[in-house]
Amino acid sequence: MKRVSVDIGGTFTDCFVIWGDRYVQSKALTTKHNLALGFNEALDYACREVGTSREQMLAEVDSVRYATTLGTNALIERRGPRIGLITTAGFKSTVPLSRGRGYGEGLSMEEQQDIPNAARPEPIVPIEMIRIVRERIDYKGEVLIELDEDDLRRQIRDLVDAGAEALVVAFANSVVNPAHELRVQEIFVEDYPEHMLGAVPLLLSHQVAGRKGEYVRSMSTIMDAFLHKVMYFGLSSLERNLRASGYVKPMLVVHNSGGMAQLNSTDALQTVHSGPVSGIAAAEHLAKCAKLGNVVATDMGGTSYDIGLVVDGGVKFYDFQPTIERWLVSVPMVHLATLGSGGGSIAQHNRMYDTVQCGPTSAGSDPGPACYDRGGMKPTVTDADLLLGYLDPANYANGYIKLNPRRARQVIEDQLCDPMDLDLIEAAKLIKRTVDLDMANGVATELRTFGYEPSEFTLLTYGGNGPLHACGIARGLGIGRILAPPFASVFSACGAGNLSQLHIHEMSTFTVLFDSMTKQLFTDFAKFNAMVEELERRGREDLLRQGMPVDKIGYRLELDMRYGNQRVQTTVVTDLTRLETLADVVKLINQFHTSYGDRFGEGSQAAEAGVRINTIRVCSYVEIDAVDFADIHPGQKRVPAPAPVGSRKCHFVDHDGAIETAVYDAAALEHGVVIDGPAVITTSHTTYLVEPGWRFEAAAQGAAWFTRIDA
Incomplete structure (x- = not known):
């Protein structure tokens, strides 16, 4: 197996190469103006480790996969085309009103509560670029008012004259009956062939989001259109860079649904947050291989701290209506919580509470923390870690970046010590x-x-800064056991290498499995099975278009279920592919009942309110060979700890004064090594900080366990 996987983050570009039986990890600073440059630098480093050239490696690998933050950055910077929206008459204000919650979505709880200063984000589609058309389909899919095609042509012409560079069509109830949206597409192609307008994309909402909800479906399609151009050119430039180095296979792009696909089968919206989702996928694979049970996956990089859940038993956590930047959308996205906490998070004086606030603003890779000596003028978490003695100024990122303690000292003294009357170490x-x-x-x-x-x-900690802050985070949680996985610094890139080619299709439904009023079980099996078959057909066509053999395609059925009209939904992953008998219905209800009780406590179930399915989701996939994680539990094997390569004075949060701390190199990661803290283990890719009262145990494949011994 030979494979290249890349996770392009806000600060670093991580690369993970599988070369036969060798696993190689490398990093480079992200080059935001041209992502290919950072990728080339990281890949060249891996090539030197393997002993081959970039051209030779790309000629032999079976695939190259990308996870990128390009779409996230485009939303933040508002880089996108002018968009026109066509919607049903009477729904013109749906997007501008944003369910009356647009001022608060995407903000912290504190910001949402600050009503006097509430402000809606600058709209992606201004109201003057919204047009209405006479047509109407009801909730059952029956046509109440036929599409007024003459009116439609006038509205399209108005939007084109107003400078629309992309068009979005979002009609009411189009997910039930898309006939009118499809007719709009036919008319647009007839009236405006390519030689007249060029590449003006027309996006239909029912093809982007399959669930009901006019606002979230409209916003999903609008954001997809907004990101289309920047993602197309950004990812195309990465593909051209591969072609220039001799790579001829299709480039694969990681999706935030937990799978991946070829570039020509990827929607722009599916790439948002794809990097962190790769890490969650890797955590899921690791937990399954090592039988870890429940795992909370945490990724601390240079810009953010990402949190995901992996629960024993295969329960999938999706955001049904995730907030991306400041807008609510409706796409099946692996659930992810992101905090603005990372190595590059800027620390500033909070004058109201006379304390330090870290993040969410980040110094990124350019200019980076002050100690990078690249022009950064703000104190960051990395500056504090350096002054506390945790980082080696001459051996940070394998010597790729030389740290300047004097610059870190200067910015912390000027911006934190003086206003807060603290000494340097207290501030750090x-x-x-x-x-x-x-x-x-x-x-x-x-x-x-x-x-x-x-x-x-189990707290799983990875990313470039994860093992450095693991003990401090666990102390705050009251957790006494942490796992730093194999390839911790590039774990998300490793996860991208494990993902299967996968497409998710879903459909809103109102399927009552148990009616609390009539006390009847669901019996319309043909209707349910027809919906599942339709979703399977869509996924099969996606994979066949990418050259996948039909006999290798698998399907996974997931159902979003709830009791009665409860707002809380639970995703049930079932091994049933069809409903054939009442016994199948009872089995499904029992599975939901058990899952609900595991999450919210036995006895919390409310079957008397009825049981219903709100969404049917089919994951169509083709499995691939993945990294084989060995048994990474500590076990009984013990080997003598290597001699420290040095020592230095470190300062710890709960201890006064400096403590002379042993420093080890990568030899401490040999399986069976046990080291009691305090200790610092510096490798070419990350730093492991073993705080006083903690024990470090090295396991297979470079994994490491932290166990609290002073509790």
Whole structure:
């Protein structure tokens, strides 16, 4: 197996290469002006490790996969085309009103509560670019008012004259009956062939989002259209870069649904947050291989801290209506919580509370933290880590970046020590304590929101800064056991290498499995099975278009279920592919009943309110060979710890004064090594900080366990 996987983050571009029986990890700073440059630098480093050229490697690998933040950055910077929206008469204000919640979506709880300063984000589609057309389809899909085609042609002409560079069509109830939206597409192609307008995309809402909800479906399609151009040119430039180096196979793009596909089968909206989702997929694979049970996956990079849940038993956590940037959308996205906490998070004085606030603003890769000596003028978490003694100025990122302690000292003294009357080390400790507690609170909130306790989970910590802050985060959570997985610094890129080619199609439904009024079970099996077959057909066509053999295609049925009219939905992954008998219905209800009780406590179930399915989802996939994670539990094997390569004075949050701390190199990651803290283990890709009261145990494939021994 030979494969290249890349995760392009806000600060670093991570590369993971599978070369036969060798696994190679590398990093480079992200080059936002041209993503290919950072990719080439990271790949060239991996090629030197393997002992081959870039051209030779790309000629032999079976695939190259990308996960990128390009779409996220485009939304933040508002880089996109002028969009025109065509909607049903009477629905012109649906998008501008944004369900009356547009001022708060995408903001923190504190910002949402600040009503006097509430402000809606600058609209992607201004109201003067919205046109209405006379047509109407009801909730059952029956046509109430035929599409007025003459009116439609006038509205399209108005939008074209107004400078629309992309058109979105979002009619009411089009997910039930898309006939009118499809007719719009036919008329647009007839009246405006390519030689007249060029490449003006027309997007139909029912093809982007398959669930009901006019606002979220419209916003999903609008955002897809907004990102279409920048994603097309950005990813195409990456593909051209591969072609220039001799790679001839299709480039694969990671989706936020937990799968991947070829570039020509990828919607722009599916790429948002695809990097962190790759890490969650890797955590799921690792948990299955090593039988870890429940895992909370946490990725601390240079810009953000991403949190995802992997629950024993295969329960899938999707955001049914995730918020991307400041807008609510309706796409099947693996659930992910993101905090603005990372190594590059800027620390600033909060004058109201006379304390330090870390993030969400980040110094990124350019200019980066002040200690990078690239022009950064703000104190960051990495600056504090350096001054506390955790980082080696001459051996950071394998010597790729030389750190300047003097610059870190200067910005912290000027912007934090003086206003807060603190000495340098006190200020650095306050930064670390604050960012660790912020991340711990984020993890605790995420778990308890879904009905879990932190004690029920293994804390999986990865990313370039994850093992550095793991003990501090676990201390805030009250957790005494942490796992840093194999290839921790590029774990998300590793996950991209494990993903199967997968497409998700879903359909809204109102299927009552148990009617609380009539006490009857569902019996219309033909209707249910027809919906499943239709979703399977769509997924099969997607994969066949990409050259996948039909006999290799598998399907997974997922159902979003609830009791009666409860707002809480639970996703049930079932091994049933069709409903044939009442016994199948009872089996499905029992599976939902058990899953609900596991999450919210036995006895919380409410079958007397009825049981219904709101969404049918089919995942169509072709499995691939994945990284084989060995048994990474510590076991009984013990080998003598290597001699430290040095020592230095480190400062820890709960200890006064400096502590002489042993420093180890990558030899400490040999399976069976046990080291009691305090200790610092510096490798070419990340730093493991073993705080006082913790024990470090190295496991197979470079994995490491942290166990609290002073509790």
